[in-house]
Amino acid sequence: MSSQTSNKTAGNDGWLKPAVDAAARGMIAIRRCARCGRNHYPPREICPFCLDDRLDWEISDRANGVMLAQTVLHHSNEEKFRARLPLRVGLVHLQCGPTVVAFVDDRCIPGSGVMVSARLDEEGRPVLAAVPQQRD
């Protein structure tokens, strides 16, 4: 099953290639509407705010946000994650608009600022990870 779902550039998913290429370079890609200017995630081919299909990718090395909620997983439905349990995952509300699911560093605290970056997982899918925001 996972082998069928991992290749994001196959079939009708070719439009996602820029997000995969960005994640391969550690960059996070967020969909941005050329008409209304709003950002959304997960990426779509239609803007959920105005239905336009002229959508760009905003690619950056990190996105700032606030961690809204977290969970510590003690159970996984996939063997490959079981060795990594307990595993911390969070919901992060990005400053640029959308809410994303991300792996979160143990030092991230709900309600506090985090920085989110991207990478490719073992199956070639872009995944996001959050660390606490640096204080300047």
Add this chain to the structure above:
Amino acid sequence: MSEIDSAYAPARGYDDVVVTAPVTVPYVRRSEHGAAWFLGRALAGLIETSGVAMDSIDGLTVSSFTLHPDSAVSFTQYVGSSPRFLESIPTGGACGVIAMRRAARAVQAGDANIVACIAGDTANASSFRELIANFSTFARDYVYPYGAGGPNQSFAFLTDHYMRTRGATRADFGKLCVAQRENARPNPLALFREPMTLEAYLASRPIAEPIHLFDCVMPCAGADAFLVMHRRRAEKLGLPFVRILSTIERHNAYSNDPIQMRGGWLMDRDRLYAEAAIEPGDIDFVETYDDYPVISMLQFEGLGFCPEGGAPEFVRRNTFTIDGSFPHNTSGGQLSMGQAGAAGGFLGLVEAIRQLIDKPLGAAVPNAKVGLVSGFGMINYDRGLCSAAAILARP
């Protein structure tokens, strides 16, 4: 309410369309049968319970996750049914109320005389994993790769956030779970009937913190079903029935909320009560969709039993057993009966029908005349998308 909403005319009532013949194909933890067997046995159960001939059932709604690659259409060929009204209702935990309201309008409009509403699923070692791994594109590509926790993981986010912002404690959730287990004790179809203490609830092992084992429903196999028809037809058949006072449904409500703290009920509940011409205080019992306890709390708030954010306090000052101050999930709910896939969206509705025709699976709510059934379906990416509710009454 938005300007457009307030301009809506009230929905037409359901006149003399009624709901009857609640059927449950007993739930089992695992099965070697396919989904079509459970759905087919539910259909047979409707025929046996009602005395209606197969040919007289001219409408059908089907809800199932594991029927795939078959569909509602191929299921008609599978069971030799030839309906003139057919609906596939894919709204998960909201599918019972939604199937009923679709069926009721079809009967009211004359598109069908008798509609069989059925929901069921099978379960085996791999079916649950396959279902959640490919639940939707958003779930498959933007949640599942983060630990493959499934619905536990998504509901853990909502629970964690609700606990911190609303002050709910695990003991508050536990109170609901313990009461439901108490309600399940006289129900012979419940998978879990042994008493559960709050201490045992609190000591259960973590699954996806803050969700622990006894917050989770047990995936299982089974089916539920009921019939929708005109009152005079039910009377002629000698079938006890209930009236539909009002119904609501909503999808993808409040999509701009950064995290889900409310469901669609809040958008539609004024209409629900106005069209039924009753108040929340007139409701004798409530069946919520109890996957997970935090979602029951969102339903108490959304349906006006307490203010937004007030559910923890509401839980502390009420009792939720059948003889309690707020009889809730009177068969034990999914937490005690198990979650037979899409049938989980029917469980509360068939129990409400049974309470109102004096044939509950377990104990009867004393003097119950009006019941409220609520549904919540399809957790997708970060939130549940479907909400529905219905108010049912004795004739």
